[in-house]
Amino acid sequence: MKLYGVVGWKNAGKTGLMERLVTEITGRGITVSTVKHAHHRFDVDHPGKDSFRHRTAGASEVLLAxxxxxxxxxxxxxxxxxxxADLLRRLTPVDLVLIEGYKRDAHPxxxxxxxxxxxxxxAPDDPTVRAVASDTALTLDLPVFDLDDTRAIADFILAEVGL
Known part of the structure; x- marks a missing residue:
């Protein structure tokens, strides 16, 4: 599986860009999965639901199908x-995994x-950042895209990973 990340500080537009990239790239017939890092506690389950009750009872894993x-x-x-790397091994193989966050990892x-x-x-201090998508003009030694130019950003990423 090919990997490519989207990083940036809070409120920089990472999630919106990820969403648009998934739509654009899957629309081209390429299979995509995503990984999102959360810096805070989160829960996908809700009190009172059977699966929540299983977890709070002490289950190590709960599979809900x-x-x-x-x-x-x-x-x-x-x-x-x-x-x-351990989380990626859990994914079913796809053409491309887009990763939101994990800015300290070595993927592009x-x-x-x-x-x-x-x-x-x-970007200036991180060689794994290969381009910037911004809402303002920037002068860098890297490609700079308009944050809303999803097609061009997708073209860049797909070229980078060879898809």
Whole structure:
């Protein structure tokens, strides 16, 4: 599986870019999965649901299945967060995995940047960032795309990974 990341500071437009890239790339007949890193606690389950009750009773993993989807929830219960490489091994093979976050990992990335956030660019200090998608004109030694030019960004990423 080919890997490509989308990184950037909070409110830089990462999730919107990811969503548009998945739509654009799958629309070209390429299979895509995504991995999203969360810096905060999250829960995909809800109190009162059977699966929630299984987890709170102490189950290490709960697999929830229906005719439309399958979800596996694994409780770490104090164990360290699994590295990205371990998580990727759990995925069913696809053509491309788009990764939101994991900015310290070594896969190639594009940085989403919005000037209004006031945050500095990651790209100048990170050789794994191969391009920047921004809402403002930038002068860099890397390709710079308009943050809303999804087609051009997708073309760049697909060329980078050889798809």
């Amino acid at each position: 229906s005719a439309s989807r399958v979800a596996v929830m694994q409780e770490l219960r104090g164990a360290p967060e699994p590295p990205l 990335k594009i940085e989403a940047h919005r000037a209004v956030t006031g945050n500095p660019l990651i």
